[in-house]
Amino acid sequence: MANLRDIQRRIKSVKNTGKITRAMQLVAASKMKKAQDQAVASRPYAQLMAEIVSGLFRHLSVEELAAVQSPIFEKREVKKRGILLLSTDKGLCGSLNANLFRALAEIDREKAAFVTVGRKATQFVSRSRRNLLADFSVSDHVLFSELRPVVDFLLNAYYEGEIDTIEVLYTQFINNLKQEAVLINLVPMIGLDDLIQAIIGVQDYTEKAPIENDEREIRFEPSAKEILDAIIPLFISREIYHKVLEAKASEHSARMVAMKTATDNAGELCDSLTLKFNKARQAAITQEIQEISAASAS
């Protein structure tokens, strides 16, 4: 029976695919654990840094900020938005990249220039003929130093006026099943409240000291300018690094979940095919018996 053999072949191929997706699920699961731990562990640092920066801004007057004369605090007319897009290198991670690119599609393409991290983002931006300034790649286990060229490139482009903002579009890790495409404004640092709220608002799993309110005049040692000079570059690069960690955690979780679904589906498909196979076999046997008994009766 050709039909029987066809079913058998399908069962075999579905089983094989199931094995592959299962292996990929296990790999993603172990990477996910590491990536999540790293992302969650770096949250308190990002939050405290955001708190300190917001504290600085709250206590500095506009004149004092203007005296610093850094283009980072200057509001200029936005002709070109600079957007750093953080995506994955590989596919097979469910709707993660699709969601990211949907958020990206809402951005006016004439008014934006892109810097990408991850092959998928590079492909998408170049295929949709958007303005791609540079693409970078990072390893799976990202180190802070790997992002140095990215941050330098963005800041240089900003200083030279090639882009008028630095924004980051990435996937925020919320939990294993939920990741959200988020766009944040980093530079110029005006109206930081939203950003700070977004950073502080992210729930983290470590013990947290309550934020104290203190209305008294704050003292800066040695001076506000020196602290600003020291903390701002660090803030920008740490913030971008932190976003990359969040994106990595999202990637591995999304892939894990996608691969788990694929494995489950393969199992289900295999079961229903086996049932079909058994039915067909049964039908074949019944038919044979019928033929034999019909032959002997005549």
Add this chain to the structure above:
Amino acid sequence: MALLLEIVTPEKKVYCETVDSVVLPTSSGQIDVLPGHIPLMTLLEAGELMVTRNGTTDALAVDRGFAQVQGDKISVLTEAAINIQEIDAGAAEDARRRAEEALAQAEARKEDPEILEELETKARFAIVQQLAKERKR
């Protein structure tokens, strides 16, 4: 009245406890912070951070960073921090030697400034650990 001290590094939250007083190694000298201190924001130098709690004094080696005093809460943001009791003098010595060698090599090769910076941080932190440990003995 007690102070709340939290020390955060990029890897994790190292310390989060209520203490009686803290000595911070700032860029303009050591500052002793007691409850009711005025709000302060300062740059930290690599050095020893002394914590007094219930009459006993603990020391932590910290790297460069920032500190904020707001109300009775002290937040320290630094690249690295370690409790001095946990410092293994031999390991710190080894770490310092390794970091300095790597630094010399990297300088000879004209490495990326970022890598140099990282190695410098490692060497600096190892030296601070050693110094703090020796003082303790």
